[in-house]
Amino acid sequence: MKRISVFCGSSSGVDKIFAEQACLLGKTLAQGNIGLVYGGSNIGLMRELANAVLEYHGEVIGVMPHFMKEKELAHKNLTCLEVVNTMQERKSRMCELSDGAIALPGGYGTLDELFELLTWGQLGLHRKPVAILNTGGYYNHLLSFIQTMADKGFVHEANKAMLLTHDDIDTLLDLMLTYQAPEISKWEKHGIK
Ligand code: AMP
Numbered sequence: 001m002k003r004i005s006v007f008c009g010s011s012s013g014v015d016k017i018f019a020e021q022a023c024l025l026g027k028t029l030a031q032g033n034i035g036l037v038y039g040g041s042n043i044g045l046m047r048e049l050a051n052a053v054l055e056y057h058g059e060v061i062g063v064m065p066h067f068m069k070e071k072e073l074a075h076k077n078l079t080c081l082e083v084v085n086t087m088q089e090r091k092s093r094m095c096e097l098s099d100g101a102i103a104l105p106g107g108y109g110t111l112d113e114l115f116e117l118l119t120w121g122q123l124g125l126h127r128k129p130v131a132i133l134n135t136g137g138y139y140n141h142l143l144s145f146i147q148t149m150a151d152k153g154f155v156h157e158a159n160k161a162m163l164l165t166h167d168d169i170d171t172l173l174d175l176m177l178t179y180q181a182p183e184i185s186k187w188e189k190h191g192i193k
Helices: 016-031 044-055 066-070 087-097 108-122 140-151 169-177
Strands: 003-007 035-038 060-065 080-084 101-103 130-133 163-166
Touching: 003 087, 003 108, 016 035, 016 044, 016 169, 035 044, 035 087, 044 060, 060 066, 060 087, 066 080, 080 087, 087 108, 101 108, 108 130, 130 169, 163 169
Parallel strands: 003 035, 003 101, 035 060, 060 080, 101 130, 130 163
Antiparallel strands: none
8 A cells, every 4th residue: 555545633632542543543654665645634633644654754744725724734844735626626636645544533524534445446436445443432322323334234244344344554554455356346235237
């Protein structure tokens, strides 16, 4: 994997383990020669992550819409900051630039980005791994709800398995490296090719 997109909180959360793990992920990416693609901001976990990659001399590409840059949210020391027109364009561009995506703990914005990429994956619009770093069990309730969606017949088992998850960074990266996208698209399951 040449580059990974990371979605994470524009806040840092109440527990210091969230920032610690964001920094550790940044260091691991830089030392593994994997570039970071992220939202380009200089706040919350996003800043912790970007600064850790930069500290270890890794590549950081920020992708930010104009309106956020105008609010001076942009990180000033990135390898490259791409400015786009809309939030939708930002997600597409981040997906194009990277070979997979990881969500760290975050709020609505993080979940929006995570589920958009999962949705695109289940529609066969990309075949890249999408993963959750489940720091401190932050995503346990979400993962159990996804199991409910599968149990109740709203998410196909193969599509449930598309979402990779672990609380250990190296293990998660290994899962992403060996990921094979499901062959059956959401449509074929309904008999539509
Ligand atoms: P949230 O999880 O709600 O804090 O939102 C964080 C995610 O949404 C990040 O991955 C960003 O791409 C995007 N986002 C939301 N708020 C901001 C912000 N103030 N600055 C930059 N990106 C943001």
